[in-house]
Amino acid sequence: MYLVVEQLLNGLQFGLLLFLLAAGLTLVFGIMDFVNLAHGSLYMMGAYFAATFVAWTGSFVLGALMALGATLLLGIALEYVALRHLYGRDHLDQVLATFGLILFFNDAVRLIWGPAGLALPLPTWLTVPVQIIPGVYYPAYRLMIIAVALAVAAMLYLVVMRTRVGMLIRAGASNREMIGALGINIKLLFTLVFGLGAALAGLAGLMQAPILTVQIGMGENILILAFVIIVIGGIGSIRGAFMAAIFVGIIDTMGRAFLPDLLRKVLSGAAASTAAPALSSMLIYLLMAIILVLRPEGLFPAAKR
């Protein structure tokens, strides 16, 4: 039973991390109608920045904050130099251009930091296990990820639903031309939204960094998961992305943890040990395929254009 609680928390933590990544993606997709494959690269850059700045300053929190700022600036620069010229173009053009950016970032990282991965050590106060319910200990760092991600999600909700900028973002998502015609500086708005998305991706990357190694290509696997989430949740819907991210995080983690044992009860040992890893990795894609076949617009489609 304790194992189930622990795995549920792991799933929640992974799901919230995916939400940070998916939120930026769905904002950019929903508002600018822009498919950004390079979102995973921003996630990777966040992790590399964090590893560098933490080693440099010697403080985890300070390094993380600097990395966050650096990804924000990188996102804004990227949008300003290249990506803003691609709005309104065909999705395929955007796929091609941002695919080129992935190649660029991977080799840029290899040039600057070398081909070997980096490690981001945690400060001691984050490595202690915390007793959450009697008898169940959970790593403090993972709890912190959950707390930070929930706080960011709440803040994002407040900004989008309760502020003037948020109103403009929502208006932009439902009719881009109209808010431009009403005299809003959409170029600036788009740059801000893109920077926000980049910072969220960077935050996800730097928080994931101490758990996994910081390495080239780390953004590519997780990018596809983020796309799965925004498709399941309905493109452009932050609420949908939140629900779908937690759903995906928990199903993926639980599948990996318990599917092998479940299969062993049904199948012979050899067959189960072959099928289990495949099935648990496929679970998410299977889920998405089923959802798309049954509800081609996702579970929580944003308001119709």
Added chain:
Amino acid sequence: MMPKLNASNAVAALMCAALILLPVYSAATGNIFILTLFTRITIYALAAASLNLIMGYGGMMSFGHAAYLGIGGYAVGILAAEGIGSGFIQWPVALVVSALFALLIGALSLRTRGVYFIMITLAFAQMAYYVASALSRYGGDDGLTVYKRSDFAGLINLSDRNQFYYLCLACLFGGLYLIWRIVNSRFGLVVQGVRSNEQRMQAIGFHANRYRLVCFVISGTICGLAGALLANNTDFVSPAVMYWTRSGDLMVMVILGGMGSLFGPVVGAIVYLLLEELLSQFTEFSGLILGPVLLLIVLFARGGIMGLLGRMRRG
């Protein structure tokens, strides 16, 4: 009917002539490397051409096309590992399995449109990737070595460099001819009609999705053939062939060369793979140049290289 003499047709004709004469050049100069490089290029060109059939003419943006490369490859690899070395069995199996996979995922994916279609095809390709990674009997993650190339009973020897190159080239030209015939047939016109206006085609009585599905299956089958060739070329097949970035590479080749142009994907494959190869000769960080080049092509050369050539003619 004589094709018009213009820049894009001239480039296509020159390219075909150069591809046919390449082994002569290779034998004359003793440059074996260029032959092996172009063997790989023709195989990817065939895969890109098959993707172009659904993307350029059918308007179906498949982001999972590399799955067929893997399926065709694994069909050859697994049969070879089980002791069935005859190409007369391996290749038809590769084609049939690719066709069945395309039929299955096509029937499900074609319920969606646009970005959702891109994502669902990607999802199915990722599933194929994970299935292949879990085939521990056939190498799993590490891949499967094909110790003996397909055996065609003395008809053709795939281990001979020149014969294998010409086989790949013949498959490429055969595939392009098939695609050209399809595109200009009644069936192909319906598929293109569905791309430009689905409602109208439905209204005049065509079952749009049925046409789309058949087109999707043909494309997957051709790509499965490319997969069988690829496994023979590298003597190896691994899940990495099906990874989503490989599907991305195929898409890049199609868009780079010119979507919806018969020779576009061939030009795209040649330029993309040559650029990758040339850059890796003098820098190990080829992506630093290749990436921005892709970006610049998108920004300044709409319609790919063939589109650029078409505009040149008009001045």
